[in-house]
Structure formats: C-alpha cells, structure tokens
Amino acid sequence: MxxxxxxxxxxxxxxxxxxxxxxxxxxxxxxxxxxxxxxxxxxxxxxxxxxxxxxxxxxxxxxxxxxxxxxxxxxxxxxxxxxINLDNTVKFPLNKFLDYNIKNGFSRYEILFQKITNLLANLSGCIALITLPQIPSNILHHLQLLRLANDQIMLVMVIDNYQTESVLLEYNALKILNDDDSIEIIDRELEILSNFLNHKLKGQSLTEISNLDWSELNDDFQIYADFIKSLLTKIKSSYRLSNTAPILIQGFSQLVQQPEFSCIEQVKIILNLLEKEQDQLLPLIFNISDFDNSWQKVKIRIGSENPLESMQSCSLISAYYYQGEYPVGSVGIIGPTRIAYEQAIALVESTADYLSEKL
Missing domain, CATH: 1.10.10.10 (Winged helix-like DNA-binding domain superfamily/Winged helix DNA-binding domain)
Incomplete structure (x- = not known):
C-alpha cells in the first residue's frame, strides 16, 4: 500500500x-x-x-x-x-548533421529520413522511430507526362507526402498523336498537356480527382477530353491509399546492449514488437484521430503507462512534426525506463522541430 x-x-x-x-x-x-x-x-x-x-x-x-x-x-x-532540465546541447550536432545533408541533397526523402533515424538512434543509444510524412487527403503536388521509347507514356505524380507514383499508358491512348509525328511534336504535346493538368489539378485530392467536371474544357483542350477522363480514372484506380504510415526503425543493436535487455526473452519481445506488431505500435506514436491542439509537444509513456504489454519494460518518447499546422508524422525513441530522459526528450523535440521547419 x-x-x-x-x-x-x-x-x-x-x-x-x-x-x-x-x-x-x-x-x-x-x-x-x-x-x-x-x-x-x-x-x-x-x-x-x-x-x-x-x-x-x-x-x-x-x-x-x-x-x-x-x-x-x-x-x-x-x-x-x-x-529535469532539458539538455539543449544535443541540438547542435543534430542540426549540424541535418543541415549538411539537406544542403548536399538526397535524391529521395526516404533516404534523408532513414539517415535522420540512424543519427537519432546513435545519439540516444536506443531504438529510434520516424514515420514518413503522411497527408491524409493525398494532395497532388506535381505531375508530368513523359514519352518512353517503347510506344508508351508514363505519368509521374508527386504526392504531397513526398511519395512518387507512376502510371503507364498506351501511346495510342492520346488520340491526337500519330505514328508519323516527330519526337519534338510528341514531347511538345505532352508538355502542353502536363502544364494544363498541373494548372487544373495541383492541390486536388487523389480520392476526388476522377469526379471533377471537365465538361467545360475550352476549345484548345477539348481534343484532350477523352484522354483526360480516362487518365484520371486510372490515377484513382492505381493509387492505393495507405491506412498506415511507414515506420523507419533504427537502433535495435544499441538497445540490446542495455543491461535491462540482457535476457534473451526480453529481446525477443521487443524484436517481435518491431517486426510483427507495428500496426499496434503505430497508434502510440502517430494517431491523427486522437490529435487536437491541446496535444502536448512531447508525449512520454513510462513503463506501465504503455498500453501494450510488450512495451511495459520500456519508455516511449514521441513528438509530432508538422507541415504548416497539420501533423504529418512522428519522431520517437524507445528505451528502457532507465533512459536518459533529459537527452532523449531534447533529441525527439529538436528532431521534430527541425522536420517541421524543413517541411
């Protein structure tokens, strides 16, 4: 008692x-x-x-x-x-690394996020988790029609959560093109159509895109009408909305060096959580349905405060990062309840702030 x-x-x-x-x-x-x-x-x-x-x-x-x-x-x-007093000294090496890699450029956001996750694991000595950006409305950011060498056209789309999607189309789907057209004519038509579609579709949700009214296309683009309708239907049918945010995970080898995880059974429990129970782990770090403006900046679940039994020997520290005012992902650290809280909280908070700023 x-x-x-x-x-x-x-x-x-x-x-x-x-x-x-x-x-x-x-x-x-x-x-x-x-x-x-x-x-x-x-x-x-x-x-x-x-x-x-x-x-x-x-x-x-x-x-x-x-x-x-x-x-x-x-x-x-x-x-x-x-x-506790938060350890702000971690911000310098973290921001220095991130700025260096942003300036030197990664070709894919996934690679940058993987690097950030790895750095977070190394600095914390624990498991680091970062969800890739998720935009629930799946907004189209950019598209481009490209001519391929095998009589096909590729539509490349950039979604506003930094994912890319591509759709292959038959060359004869665009009926205004003829087999004897020069490469220059084909590329010009595709560029004109790409610019038109970007103007009309940028900022639209992919879930609603095939329902747009194209009955009043002006004369210059009336010849594209059938192609546009079939294209938009194919976009919607080819794109599958994800109900889960991909979780990048690094640092398992660091965690098992902690004395709390010297028991092989405890290691198996955590490994099973990370490999087979991500669907249960995800809502603990990124759950938009539970979000409101009162959500604390950094959320800390200690031991038995975790609803998952497999997590009750651990602490989970997490924070959302934002695009504008909307949370699009989460940064987290899993460690023993003996985790160095000052440093871990500062790492999570500063990483989330950095991603929010860059997005």
Missing part, C-alpha cells in the same frame, strides 16, 4: 539524485552513494529515512532485501514532470 506524501525540497533532491545515479549506472542506489557523490549536507540516516518515505510513496523500491533503491514508474513520472 502506497502512502501519499507531499514532496518537499529535500525529497525532490534525493529522488532526483537517486534517479540520475540509477540512469547512469543501472545499479541500485544506497544512502552512502548519495552522500559520497552528491554532497548532501545531511547524515546518511536522514537520507535513508527520506528514501524510506519515497519507497512507501511508491516512487522507489528495493529489487531485493538489503539492496539499494531503484526508481519505479511513478518515480520516473515525477522526475520527468517536475525535476
């Missing part, structure tokens, strides 16, 4: 020191350790008395008789909510 107490300044300092030492060493903490390393100007007996009260309140516990104390999930919660 836990006892309710009001944490005074001494309680807070001893709880903070106990948790910081346990995070650093993974060893139960005794009063002598706190006296020797944290310069408390009180006796060892006083510290033992305070630690006993903190244990009765449910913030600390002894893993076995005569051992020192270690933090409980409730103790970590008090630590995170009241006692």
């Amino acid at each position: 836990t006892v309710q107490i009001t944490l005074n300044e001494r309680h807070q300092k001893i709880l903070q020191a106990t948790i910081k030492h346990y995070i650093a060493t993974a060893e139960p903490v005794g009063s002598k350790t706190l006296i020797d390393e944290y310069n408390f100007s009180v006796s060892s007996a006083t510290i033992r008395n305070v630690m006993g009260k903190l244990e009765k309140a449910g913030f600390l516990y002894q893993p076995y008789t005569s051992a020192g104390r270690i933090p409980s999930d409730s103790g970590y919660r008090v630590y995170v909510d009241q006692l």
Whole structure:
C-alpha cells in the first residue's frame, strides 16, 4: 500500500539524485552513494529515512532485501514532470548533421529520413522511430507526362507526402498523336498537356480527382477530353491509399546492449514488437484521430503507462512534426525506463522541430 506524501525540497533532491545515479549506472542506489557523490549536507540516516518515505510513496523500491533503491514508474513520472532540465546541447550536432545533408541533397526523402533515424538512434543509444510524412487527403503536388521509347507514356505524380507514383499508358491512348509525328511534336504535346493538368489539378485530392467536371474544357483542350477522363480514372484506380504510415526503425543493436535487455526473452519481445506488431505500435506514436491542439509537444509513456504489454519494460518518447499546422508524422525513441530522459526528450523535440521547419 502506497502512502501519499507531499514532496518537499529535500525529497525532490534525493529522488532526483537517486534517479540520475540509477540512469547512469543501472545499479541500485544506497544512502552512502548519495552522500559520497552528491554532497548532501545531511547524515546518511536522514537520507535513508527520506528514501524510506519515497519507497512507501511508491516512487522507489528495493529489487531485493538489503539492496539499494531503484526508481519505479511513478518515480520516473515525477522526475520527468517536475525535476529535469532539458539538455539543449544535443541540438547542435543534430542540426549540424541535418543541415549538411539537406544542403548536399538526397535524391529521395526516404533516404534523408532513414539517415535522420540512424543519427537519432546513435545519439540516444536506443531504438529510434520516424514515420514518413503522411497527408491524409493525398494532395497532388506535381505531375508530368513523359514519352518512353517503347510506344508508351508514363505519368509521374508527386504526392504531397513526398511519395512518387507512376502510371503507364498506351501511346495510342492520346488520340491526337500519330505514328508519323516527330519526337519534338510528341514531347511538345505532352508538355502542353502536363502544364494544363498541373494548372487544373495541383492541390486536388487523389480520392476526388476522377469526379471533377471537365465538361467545360475550352476549345484548345477539348481534343484532350477523352484522354483526360480516362487518365484520371486510372490515377484513382492505381493509387492505393495507405491506412498506415511507414515506420523507419533504427537502433535495435544499441538497445540490446542495455543491461535491462540482457535476457534473451526480453529481446525477443521487443524484436517481435518491431517486426510483427507495428500496426499496434503505430497508434502510440502517430494517431491523427486522437490529435487536437491541446496535444502536448512531447508525449512520454513510462513503463506501465504503455498500453501494450510488450512495451511495459520500456519508455516511449514521441513528438509530432508538422507541415504548416497539420501533423504529418512522428519522431520517437524507445528505451528502457532507465533512459536518459533529459537527452532523449531534447533529441525527439529538436528532431521534430527541425522536420517541421524543413517541411
């Protein structure tokens, strides 16, 4: 049975020191350790008395008789909510790396996000998770019709979540083109039509695109009418809306080096979560249906606060990143409940801020 107490300044300092030492060493903490390393100007007996009260309140516990104390999930919660100072020093190496790679350019956003995920895992020493940008309305950003050498036309679309989609069309679908037309004529017609379609369709949802009214095309583009209608129908039928955001995951090898995961069974549980239960993990880090403006900037789930049993030996720290005012993805870190919260929170927050700024 836990006892309710009001944490005074001494309680807070001893709880903070106990948790910081346990995070650093993974060893139960005794009063002598706190006296020797944290310069408390009180006796060892006083510290033992305070630690006993903190244990009765449910913030600390002894893993076995005569051992020192270690933090409980409730103790970590008090630590995170009241006692930490965020480590802003992580922003410099993170932003420096990201700026370098942005300036030098990746040809695909997926590659850049993979690099960011890897960096986050290396800096945190834990599992890093980043979902690729998701735009629920699947807005068309750009399209281009290209002539292929094998009498086909390729439509390339860039969706506003940075994914690309392509559709192959038969050359004779565009009836205004003739077999004896020169390459220059064909390319010019495709360019004209691409510009027209971009003008008309940019910013439209792919789910609604085939329902647009094309009955009042002006004379210059009336000859394209049948082609446009068949093209838009094919766009809609070929594009499959995803109900889940792809999760990029790095850092499993870092996590298993933590002493909490020295047991092979614990490793298997986490590995199964990452490989086979992503559909259950995703709503914990990116769930638009639960989003509102009151959503806290960084969300922290500690141990038993995680609804998944496989996560209850871990802490999950996550934050949304935005395009404009709309959340389009999430950055997260999974580590033991003994995770270095100051650094992990700062890493997640600064990564999410950086992605929001660049998007």
